Amino acid sequence: PAHPDTPTDKPKIERTLQSVATLFAQHVAGYVGSSVERRGKNAEQDAVWSIVELQALLDEWIVAVWQNRPHDGLRDPVTPGKALTPNEKYAALVEVAGYVPVPLSAEDYIELLPSCWRRINAYGIRVNNRSYDAKALNPYRRQHSGVESKKGQWEVHYDPYDVSRIWVRNHHDEGWLAATWTHLRSHPVPFGELVWQHARSVLAQRGCDQATEAEIARAADDLLDRAAQGPAPTRQESKDRRVAGRTRATATPAWPRPPDTAEPCDEEPPPGGDEDADDIEIAQVIPLPVFDARKEAESWRL
Numbered sequence: 443p444a445h446p447d448t449p450t451d452k453p454k455i456e457r458t459l460q461s462v463a464t465l466f467a468q469h470v471a472g473y474v475g476s477s478v479e480r481r482g483k484n485a486e487q488d489a490v491w492s493i494v495e496l497q498a499l500l501d502e503w504i505v506a507v508w509q510n511r512p513h514d515g516l517r518d519p520v521t522p523g524k525a526l527t528p529n530e531k532y533a534a535l536v537e538v539a540g541y542v543p544v545p546l547s548a549e550d551y552i553e554l555l556p557s558c559w560r561r562i563n564a565y566g567i568r569v570n571n572r573s574y575d576a577k578a579l580n581p582y583r584r585q586h587s588g589v590e591s592k593k594g595q596w597e598v599h600y601d602p603y604d605v606s607r608i609w610v611r612n613h614h615d616e617g618w619l620a621a622t623w624t625h626l627r628s629h630p631v632p633f634g635e636l637v638w639q640h641a642r643s644v645l646a647q648r649g650c651d652q653a654t655e656a657e658i659a660r661a662a663d664d665l666l667d668r669a670a671q672g673p674a675p676t677r678q679e680s681k682d683r684r685v686a687g688r689t690r691a692t693a694t695p696a697w698p699r700p701p702d703t704a705e706p707c708d709e710e711p712p713p714g715g716d717e718d719a720d721d722i723e724i725a726q727v728i729p730l731p732v733f734d735a736r737k738e739a740e741s742w743r744l
Contacts, residue, residue, distance in 0.1 A: 466503050470496070552599050552609045552618055559595040567608065567621060569600055574608050574621040587613040 444451035566575030
């Protein structure tokens with residue numbers, strides 16, 4: 443495979459495939475060679491590896507051999523006379539440019555979630571008093587996972603911030619089996635493990651120590667509904683409460699005030715007492731002209 447209209451990619455790809463054939467493929471049982479004259483005798487009788495197993499062997503060979511094999515095309519300006527391995531060249535580039543950020547895939551995200559080990563029963567899987575089920579679990583119900591250290595249980599990953607589904611690792615085949623919560627249709631509001639545990643504690647305070655899964659789900663749903671509605675309205679609006687609160691707070695000042703010793707003045711001022719008011723001369727107001735940029739520019743011309 444090469445990029446469109448890029449003939450320079452083909453020799454690199456062909457050389458890489460030739461290196462894989464001479465360094466790895468010819469040592470694999472059932473290798474038939476690149477042509478009929480290079481085909482071994484009864485080579486098809488030695489073909490015992492499947493495609494999946496052969497891919498796993500190739501991946502291991504790339505990590506152990508190819509990445510640690512010096513390549514003439516990998517050089518460093520500091521040591522141009524020494525051919526570097528892909529790992530050495532990558533390490534040198536990391537020192538200069540840092541690591542390359544790679545986004546997580548969906549499987550990587552599931553791998554990082556908390557995990558537990560459960561059995562796949564006829565009703566599904568129980569995780570934290572919740573039942574999960576899916577049609578994908580039908581071939582594995584009451585089956586041994588093959589993990590002897592866990593007594594045949596299956597590895598289950600769950601999201602603590604979303605109890606709507608879980609993921610079961612398929613130990614017989616590769617991949618994950620997604621199972622949804624059995625009460626998801628009746629309570630579609632998403633919530634996490636914290637709300638679930640709080641709903642259980644609320645029911646325990648009410649005397650329901652052995653609350654069922656449906657009761658806990660209803661309590662969690664009711665909790666989220668009350669949180670979305672907000673507090674019940676009172677007689678006074680929020681603005682009225684704010685104004686009243688500020689009035690009460692400023693009615694009595696917190697700082698000490700000087701005593702009010704001033705006496706009210708009952709006498710009227712004598713007529714003509716404001717004689718100096720008429721003697722004040724008002725200055726002449728000279729308005730500023732409006733700035734004209736074009737006129738100002740003409741005055742600067744030589």
